[in-house]
Amino acid sequence: MEQALVITLTVNGTQVTRSVQARQHLVDFLREELGLTGSHIGCEHGVCGACTLRVDGDIVRGCLMLAVQANGCRVETIEGLSDSKELEKLQKAFHEKNALQCGFCTPAMLMAAQDLIRQGKKTTRDQIRSHISGNYCRCTGYQAIVDAIEEVIHGQG
Amino acid sequence: MKAPPFAYAKPRSLAEALELLQRPGARILAGGQSLIPSLNMRLSSPELLVDITGLKGLANIEARDGAVRIGALCTHTGVERSPEVREHLPLLAEAVAHIAHPAIRNRGTLGGSLALADPNAELPACALALDAVLIVAGRKGERRVPASGFFKALFETDLKPDEILVGAEFPKAAKSVFLELARRQGDYAIVGLAGTSRGTEKRIAFFGVAATPILLKAKSLEEAMKALPTPNADLYNTSATKRHLAGVLLERAWNKLS
Numbered sequence: 001m002e003q004a005l006v007i008t009l010t011v012n013g014t015q016v017t018r019s020v021q022a023r024q025h026l027v028d029f030l031r032e033e034l035g036l037t038g039s040h041i042g043c044e045h046g047v048c049g050a051c052t053l054r055v056d057g058d059i060v061r062g063c064l065m066l067a068v069q070a071n072g073c074r075v076e077t078i079e080g081l082s083d084s085k086e087l088e089k090l091q092k093a094f095h096e097k098n099a100l101q102c103g104f105c106t107p108a109m110l111m112a113a114q115d116l117i118r119q120g121k122k123t124t125r126d127q128i129r130s131h132i133s134g135n136y137c138r139c140t141g142y143q144a145i146v147d148a149i150e151e152v153i154h155g156q157g
Numbered sequence: 158m159k160a161p162p163f164a165y166a167k168p169r170s171l172a173e174a175l176e177l178l179q180r181p182g183a184r185i186l187a188g189g190q191s192l193i194p195s196l197n198m199r200l201s202s203p204e205l206l207v208d209i210t211g212l213k214g215l216a217n218i219e220a221r222d223g224a225v226r227i228g229a230l231c232t233h234t235g236v237e238r239s240p241e242v243r244e245h246l247p248l249l250a251e252a253v254a255h256i257a258h259p260a261i262r263n264r265g266t267l268g269g270s271l272a273l274a275d276p277n278a279e280l281p282a283c284a285l286a287l288d289a290v291l292i293v294a295g296r297k298g299e300r301r302v303p304a305s306g307f308f309k310a311l312f313e314t315d316l317k318p319d320e321i322l323v324g325a326e327f328p329k330a331a332k333s334v335f336l337e338l339a340r341r342q343g344d345y346a347i348v349g350l351a352g353t354s355r356g357t358e359k360r361i362a363f364f365g366v367a368a369t370p371i372l373l374k375a376k377s378l379e380e381a382m383k384a385l386p387t388p389n390a391d392l393y394n395t396s397a398t399k400r401h402l403a404g405v406l407l408e409r410a411w412n413k414l415s
Contacts, residue, residue, distance in 0.1 A: 066160075
């Protein structure tokens with residue numbers, strides 16, 4: 001039943017081709033095959049949001065997508081968005097507002113927050129909370145995280 | 158946890174997909190937002206996943222005379238953003254915003270939600286309230302099943318193992334209401350309802366109360382209150398609590414629809 005499937009996808013702008021097992025999750029593929037360990041694994045059933053990635057421009061759960069399903073897709077991770085400086089303002093705001101403590105949820109929290117920010121709308125705190133409702137933080141809590149996101153959104157012209 | 162081993166196929170045509178479903182232990186994979194968690198938790202162990210996301214033309218939304226047809230592969234985000242849905246089916250646009258979280262709505266599909274028939278899910282109740290017709294493809298062709306005959310029991314529908322839900326037709330409904338009570342945003346509903354108004358009659362479909370969504374048709378609030386379902390208790394709420402909450406939602410819904 002173990003079947004090797006060859007997939008080709010673009011990860012953070014680089015095309016990669018690998019052989020994968022059907023059962024391998026996209027987040028495991030990124031971490032284990034490509035060494036991109038910024039996408040974390042928390043609950044592995046879609047509840048905590050720690051594995052949030054961007055696939056073809058939309059955020060998804062990396063533990064609820066198989067690597068083989070990403071064949072032909074454009075995948076972006078926290079490493080890619082950090083290197084491209086897309087997250088620069090948000091990362092600075094998280095730092096300044098103390099919006100992280102242990103940091104486990106932070107990469108995914110940034111991915112989810114950036115997804116809202118790039119929609120370019122003025123949003124209320126409630127809308128920010130709603131957008132990150134699928135990302136759990138178990139230490140700092142959400143107040144400072146919402147503060148940081150709000151600062152970036154309202155700092156945009 | 159990690160999913161158990163399985164084989165994977167991504168057919169290019171509906172005919173090929175239907176053929177693959179003949180194999181023993183074959184299961185359809187669409188958005189995977191319920192199936193993959195159940196694999197990860199080893200609650201299901203299919204031998205073959207037939208990924209239908211490569212099938213063309215199943216993610217369209219088309220407004221026709223009196224109805225809007227939505228393809229099974231349309232994601233919740235796609236439904237939420239569709240101008241046709243917002244104009245003709247505001248109920249669906251409102252309901253999908255209650256489904257989990259943005260990252261899940263980006264992959265979860267309309268067809269997946271209807272075919273899974275989770276008793277706490279939003280879309281089966283919407284289909285029932287809107288009197289939708291579900292379109293099912295099999296090797297012998299298509300058949301049309303009214304929502305009232307589709308949801309049979311807990312996670313059980315009229316779909317045969319070798320059939321594929323390809324879409325649903327929702328009669329346009331300008332006046333509607335969607336209400337849901339959940340402990341936290343994106344959680345499963347404690348209780349919720351989808352309601353529409355047709356002439357003097359109102360159609361209210363409750364979810365989170367029984368093994369399937371329950372449709373109630375009434376002309377007055379008093380009549381509706383008398384027909385209020387007695388919900389099943391869940392881990393956190395007694396039947397009496399849920400019945401009370403259902404009554405509160407019903408009254409709010411009635412006022413909105415009147």
